[in-house]
Amino acid sequence: MAHIAVVAGDGIGPEVVAQARKVLDAVVPGIEATEYDLGAARYHRTGEVLPGSVLDELAGHDAILLGAVGDPTVPPGVLERGLLLKLRFAFDQYVNLRPSRLWPGVAGPLAAVKPGEVDLVVVREGTEGLYAGAGGALHRDTPAEVATEESLNTRHGVERVIRDAFARAGRRERRKVTLVHKTNVLTHAGSLWARAFAAVAAEHPDVTTEYQHIDAAAMFLVTNPSRYDVVVTDNLFGDILTDIAAAVTGGIGLAASGCINPEGRYPSMFEPVHGSAPDIAGQGVADPVAAVLSAALLLDQLGHADAAARVTAAVGTELAGRTPGTPLRTEEVGDRLAAYAVA
Amino acid sequence: MAHIAVVAGDGIGPEVVAQARKVLDAVVPGIEATEYDLGAARYHRTGEVLPGSVLDELAGHDAILLGAVGDPTVPPGVLERGLLLKLRFAFDQYVNLRPSRLWPGVAGPLAAVKPGEVDLVVVREGTEGLYAGAGGALHRDTPAEVATEESLNTRHGVERVIRDAFARAGRRERRKVTLVHKTNVLTHAGSLWARAFAAVAAEHPDVTTEYQHIDAAAMFLVTNPSRYDVVVTDNLFGDILTDIAAAVTGGIGLAASGCINPEGRYPSMFEPVHGSAPDIAGQGVADPVAAVLSAALLLDQLGHADAAARVTAAVGTELAGRTPGTPLRTEEVGDRLAAYAVA
Ligand SMILES: CC(C)[C@H](C(=O)O)[C@@H](O)C(=O)O
Numbered sequence: 001m002a003h004i005a006v007v008a009g010d011g012i013g014p015e016v017v018a019q020a021r022k023v024l025d026a027v028v029p030g031i032e033a034t035e036y037d038l039g040a041a042r043y044h045r046t047g048e049v050l051p052g053s054v055l056d057e058l059a060g061h062d063a064i065l066l067g068a069v070g071d072p073t074v075p076p077g078v079l080e081r082g083l084l085l086k087l088r089f090a091f092d093q094y095v096n097l098r099p100s101r102l103w104p105g106v107a108g109p110l111a112a113v114k115p116g117e118v119d120l121v122v123v124r125e126g127t128e129g130l131y132a133g134a135g136g137a138l139h140r141d142t143p144a145e146v147a148t149e150e151s152l153n154t155r156h157g158v159e160r161v162i163r164d165a166f167a168r169a170g171r172r173e174r175r176k177v178t179l180v181h182k183t184n185v186l187t188h189a190g191s192l193w194a195r196a197f198a199a200v201a202a203e204h205p206d207v208t209t210e211y212q213h214i215d216a217a218a219m220f221l222v223t224n225p226s227r228y229d230v231v232v233t234d235n236l237f238g239d240i241l242t243d244i245a246a247a248v249t250g251g252i253g254l255a256a257s258g259c260i261n262p263e264g265r266y267p268s269m270f271e272p273v274h275g276s277a278p279d280i281a282g283q284g285v286a287d288p289v290a291a292v293l294s295a296a297l298l299l300d301q302l303g304h305a306d307a308a309a310r311v312t313a314a315v316g317t318e319l320a321g322r323t324p325g326t327p328l329r330t331e332e333v334g335d336r337l338a339a340y341a342v343a
Numbered sequence: 344m345a346h347i348a349v350v351a352g353d354g355i356g357p358e359v360v361a362q363a364r365k366v367l368d369a370v371v372p373g374i375e376a377t378e379y380d381l382g383a384a385r386y387h388r389t390g391e392v393l394p395g396s397v398l399d400e401l402a403g404h405d406a407i408l409l410g411a412v413g414d415p416t417v418p419p420g421v422l423e424r425g426l427l428l429k430l431r432f433a434f435d436q437y438v439n440l441r442p443s444r445l446w447p448g449v450a451g452p453l454a455a456v457k458p459g460e461v462d463l464v465v466v467r468e469g470t471e472g473l474y475a476g477a478g479g480a481l482h483r484d485t486p487a488e489v490a491t492e493e494s495l496n497t498r499h500g501v502e503r504v505i506r507d508a509f510a511r512a513g514r515r516e517r518r519k520v521t522l523v524h525k526t527n528v529l530t531h532a533g534s535l536w537a538r539a540f541a542a543v544a545a546e547h548p549d550v551t552t553e554y555q556h557i558d559a560a561a562m563f564l565v566t567n568p569s570r571y572d573v574v575v576t577d578n579l580f581g582d583i584l585t586d587i588a589a590a591v592t593g594g595i596g597l598a599a600s601g602c603i604n605p606e607g608r609y610p611s612m613f614e615p616v617h618g619s620a621p622d623i624a625g626q627g628v629a630d631p632v633a634a635v636l637s638a639a640l641l642l643d644q645l646g647h648a649d650a651a652a653r654v655t656a657a658v659g660t661e662l663a664g665r666t667p668g669t670p671l672r673t674e675e676v677g678d679r680l681a682a683y684a685v686a
Pocket residue numbers: 080081084085239273527528558
């Protein structure tokens with residue numbers, strides 16, 4: 001039986017993760033879970049972000065379920081670089097998978113887009129680009145200061161994530177992949193992405209392809225999100241596009257993500273896109289849907305495709321049944337989702 | 344009297360620029376204009392993008408009015424790096440100014456946002472960041488290829504554009520500046536931007552400030568664009584945010600921009616955000632509003648604030664009078680705008 005690591009984290013993290021685990025237990029009884037105390041709370045208490053021994057222990061699990069980490073008093077970058085990105089890089093999670101659907105029952109912000117009309121997935125590169133941590137500063141705190149950030153892109157890293165995107169597109173109905181980059185300005189990295197994309201596309205004559213600059217794609221996600229099926233892009237562009245995609249499909253409160261090492265050499269990590277939301281933490285009012293959808297991605301990755309589909313369908317039932325304006329209770333939503341998923 | 348250079352460019356460029364000039368002539372008679380033939384057409388004909396002699400001549404003008412350059416057959420980067428970015432860098436146009444308004448009469452895509460509720464301006468840095476052209480590739484076209492793009496940020500470059508943003512905010516009603524960056528991942532450049540922002544903010548106690556990560560800002564532009572007044576950000580983030588802002592306010596067909604050298608040591612350049620739109624070129628149906636609004640920014644920069652305000656008001660009259668679905672004729676729109684502006 002699978003053995004997962006659970007990092008509930010800070011703020012609403014523990015509340016939503018509890019519901020995700022409830023649903024997991026309901027659909028696939030017997031998954032073992034070990035909890036790890038990481039995040040802002042531990043950092044404040046001990047100064048530790050991710051001790052090496054914990055990283056080693058996490059490596060021994062089949063997957064990681066993460067709630068949310070952070071609070072406004074932790075300096076920027078500490079938990080991001082020290083925990084989240086550290087895990088993505090250490091576990092070679094090169095596919096950062098972010099599906100977006102406009103669910104029936106959810107009022108999106110776009111007047112012309114109806115529920116069911118948006119169903120896309122962004123395959124964001126997760127181990128390279130501007131997230132590599134290459135950069136520095138000279139003459140800091142003087143008028144002569146210069147600060148750099150370097151985007152590193154390898155054929156190895158670019159091609160493998162593009163392959164993953166085409167494989168996913170091949171399993172979907174529309175079979176379309178959009179490459180998003182900024183080839184007209186970032187000519188070196190853009191050229192590498194474009195050539196790798198063309199090479200992989202040539203092996204998939206059944207998949208339709210298109211290319212868009214990041215600025216155009218950001219715009220089209222607002223004016224015509226239905227046009228997208230699978231979008232593949234680099235780490236930073238993916239960060240931005242997935243938040244826009246979440247916004248047009250009802251907000252990050254519903255958005256799930258998986259940081260995936262497709263070969264399974266290292267554990268993949270699944271987490272809601274939302275943060276720890278300290279303003280509503282502890283009140284039992286956080287929406288656990290994004291965490292539960294992340295658990296569905298986890299099930300899929302562990303080979304439980306049927307169970308994953310049941311959880312996703314349960315979310316559909318839950319959202320279709322909501323009355324706009326009615327306050328929700330985290331636990332009740334979890335109970336309903338677990339019940340729908342096994343019904 | 345001012346002397347401007349006009350680069351009408353390709354596709355719909357000449358059509359919309361003709362209307363912008365018509366309006367300019369109406370409100371400030373006697374502005375001299377010299378046309379320069381640059382863009383895809385010249386490139387195809389002669390292989391030239393921006394001869395040094397032309398650059399020198401352009402430098403002698405008070406401002407540049409540009410229509411649109413490019414067509415799908417020019418390789419990516421040639422006109423962007425060789426012409427548009429070349430001018431921005433050569434003329435030290437460090438303020439890339441992009442206002443966005445949801446005009447009465449324009450149906451934006453957001454169900455909850457009413458005309459008049461969005462009135463923001465993005466002050467995008469124009470001479471640094473990932474646009475610096477620093478980068479390269481090794482082992483090109485082999486499995487070992489690595490490609491880099493480097494973001495270069497100086498205290499000099501960052502502080503001056505932030506100063507411009509605060510100065511603009513001080514002249515606006517809401518007096519608010521939002522800094523957008525990604526300080527939690529791009530820690531070196533992010534820290535420089537954040538420290539420069541804090542230093543300039545301290546000199547402007549009358550201006551409200553906030554900070555957002557680029558992914559959050561992209562999202563809030565969709566869910567709550569009314570919250571923004573002045574947004575200051577780096578070159579690439581500004582490229583993306585301004586297209587989103589254009590999308591939520593009715594599309595790039597209405598979006599104007601100025602690439603400004605505030606000190607006037609070099610000419611500033613004004614251009615619609617839209618491209619050359621080869622699909623509708625030559626039919627007389629392109630909307631000249633973005634070009635005319637760009638001309639208004641040009642007038643403002645040349646010290647004709649009153650005339651600029653009249654042109655902007657004329658656009659308001661034009662847009663409020665449009666019946667959705669009625670086809671427009673480029674020349675007729677230009678005629679009306681000129682008439683409204685002098686009425
Ligand atoms: C918290 C941050 C490091 C992270 C990112 O930029 O990837 C977040 O925005 C996300 O999208 O998962």
